[in-house]
Amino acid sequence: MELLQLQYFLAVARLEHVTEAAQSLHVTQSSLSRTIQRLEEDLGVSLFDRTGRKLRLNEFGSRFLRRAERALFELEQGKQEISDLLSPEQGTLELAVTTASPLPHILREFRKKRPNIQFHVQMLNSQEMVMLLQRGEVDLCLSSAPVQGDDIECQIVFIDPILVAVPKGHRLANRDSVSLTELKEEWFVGVKRGYGVRDLVDSVCQSVGFAPKYVYEGDEPARLSTLVEAEIGIAFIPSTAKQSWEHIKYLQVENHELVREIALLWHRSRYISRAALEFREVVADYFGTLSKQTMQSGEK
Structure with a gap:
């Protein structure tokens, strides 16, 4: 054989x-x-x-x-x-993500530590990501929802509040927070069903008695801020994805745990390279710092 x-x-x-x-x-x-x-x-x-x-x-x-x-x-x-062992400073780190918003910061910090390590990132849905992880075609995954599996290690690294983004001229723009029930008659822009944030938001809104009315459903989360600024609709946006746009106001959601969990995934049985171990540390440090900043801003 x-x-x-x-x-x-x-x-x-x-x-x-x-x-x-x-x-x-x-x-x-x-x-x-x-x-x-x-x-x-x-x-x-x-x-x-x-x-x-x-x-x-x-x-x-x-x-x-x-x-x-x-x-x-x-x-x-x-x-x-x-x-x-032969070339610890060389090689390629294969990554898969379902949430891309924290990546620029994380990859920048990793490149400072390991400038000679290349990386390749794929934006996938959860099912595709898990399949590649089980096959050994990716080293680590950053997922916007925890994944359970006998052979998958899942470490929750951040609890990410979901905010409501409104244009500065909106009736709620002078507020710092809003209840979900106050949004029943609003028009929303959002991503399509199947995205973790969309499914989570729809479920929580249903639990308080309404289904969000979408005037736009797309597959590019980064585009939502542009549509909010243009007053096409308001949007649910995770805190890690919010941008400092002059004409957008972000509101906290009152009385509801409208948050997503960001998790780092790897295969329990597969060899983890030194580069992958260091990337895990960079991810943990980044979200640890972000958690402290979130707590401090909430105390003010």
């Missing part, structure tokens, strides 16, 4: 299609098919039920997949650990 056979088997098992698997591996379909056939001959069983170029794992294949994934996982962990 060869390592190449396991790698090809894993690609076919995940995609269940010869053509797509061959394209992902950058090999010919005939080469891929021959390699899988040799693996099945070595094992003495067929691993797939075949319908043309479409494959589906059978019971033998499903059982073998778990073992193959574990074997390749351990080999990849060993490779990463050796690379880290």
Whole structure:
């Protein structure tokens, strides 16, 4: 049994299609098919039920997949650990986030500490993020909602109050806080359903007897401030995403715990590089400082 056979088997098992698997591996379909056939001959069983170029794992294949994934996982962990020992100041940190607003500050501080470490950031939804984390394709995740899982470590790093952003000419602009029930007749701009903040806000508003009326629903949270300033509608914006716009006023929400939890995620069983460990420290320090500032401003 060869390592190449396991790698090809894993690609076919995940995609269940010869053509797509061959394209992902950058090999010919005939080469891929021959390699899988040799693996099945070595094992003495067929691993797939075949319908043309479409494959589906059978019971033998499903059982073998778990073992193959574990074997390749351990080999990849060993490779990463050796690379880290040889060149601790080099490498690339793979990150996935569902909330991007704190990233500029965090990445700037990390780059000061490790200027030679590259980083690659992907903006994903929670399901995509967890899938890549479990596959080992990302090192760390910053999520705007905690994620539960047997193999996922979840550290809540910040409790982020959600504020109400109104234009300076709005009837509430002379206030510092507002109750949710006072917003029943307002028009809102927001992100689409499926975003953590949108789903949280809708749920809390429903609990007090109304559904926010949206005149705009998008997939770019950073655009909301522009729309608020243009008086298109008001918006629910996390405190970490608020911007110092001259014509926008941010109000606290009264009597309700309208907050989101920001969590740092990593895989319990996977090797964590020195760079990833230092990034975790930078994240903890950043949100620790932010928490103190939030408490101090609340006491004034």
